[in-house]
Amino acid sequence: MINLVLFxxxxxxxxxxxxxxxxKYNLVHISTGDVFRKNIKESxxxxxLAKSYMDKGDLVPDExxxxxxxxxxxxxxxxxxxxxxxxxxxxPQAEALEVFLASxxxxxxxxxxxxxxxxxxxxxxxxxxxxxxxxxDADESIIRNRIKEYxxxxxxLKDFYDAKGKYFGxxxxxxxxxxxxxxxxxxxxx
Ligand code: AMP
Numbered sequence: 001m002i003n004l005v006l007f008x009x010x011x012x013x014x015x016x017x018x019x020x021x022x023x024k025y026n027l028v029h030i031s032t033g034d035v036f037r038k039n040i041k042e043s044x045x046x047x048x049l050a051k052s053y054m055d056k057g058d059l060v061p062d063e064x065x066x067x068x069x070x071x072x073x074x075x076x077x078x079x080x081x082x083x084x085x086x087x088x089x090x091x092p093q094a095e096a097l098e099v100f101l102a103s104x105x106x107x108x109x110x111x112x113x114x115x116x117x118x119x120x121x122x123x124x125x126x127x128x129x130x131x132x133x134x135x136x137d138a139d140e141s142i143i144r145n146r147i148k149e150y151x152x153x154x155x156x157l158k159d160f161y162d163a164k165g166k167y168f169g170x171x172x173x174x175x176x177x178x179x180x181x182x183x184x185x186x187x188x189x190x
Contacts, residue, residue: 002190003106004082004108004187005111007111007154008116010150013124015031016176021180028080028082040054056145065093069084091160113169115172125137126140170186
């Protein structure tokens with residue numbers, strides 16, 4: 001079983017690369033951002049709560065996010081493996097994920113990080129905001145807050161997985177195919 005954490009700042013291309021990885025390795029993709037957006041669309045209680053944080057570019061509280069993630073994993077007992085995209089984003093989330101997976105006799109195989117320069121990220125997200133309709137992609141100050149949240153709370157997870165020999169950084173600039181090939185190369189050595 002391969003369980004991957006896809007890592008990188010907002011706009012690094014995690015969603016795009018996840019699509020290629022899912023089809024190549026037959027994995028279940030869990031994007032916590034997508035699950036929150038679906039809940040917002042359906043006006044669930046979780047969606048209303050998440051929206052108040054997401055609209056500002058802040059992280060949704062750990063307790064809420066962790067419990068949602070566990071539910072999604074539990075709903076896929078048939079999975080051959082998972083790609084966690086946008087999760088974990090904080091140390092408590094990473095620790096909770098370890099404990100939860102261990103309870104199911106599972107573990108993270110690797111964290112694959114897409115490395116992209118900040119200014120490239122802001123430009124990519126502003127461009128995406130023109131088509132995606134995502135409120136958090138339309139405003140430069142919200143985009144910069146999301147990148148700040150990443151450096152304040154999320155970037156530390158590199159050390160968390162590095163200490164376990166599970167961190168792999170991959171250059172996230174180039175064509176989609178080039179970047180996918182770099183990721184496949186790492187996964188095929190696992
Ligand atoms: P994303 O689609 O991954 O860029 O996530 C969009 C927004 O959803 C983030 O800016 C957060 O507000 C929220 N979010 C997604 N995943 C998480 C997470 N693991 N922890 C907390 N908030 C999250």
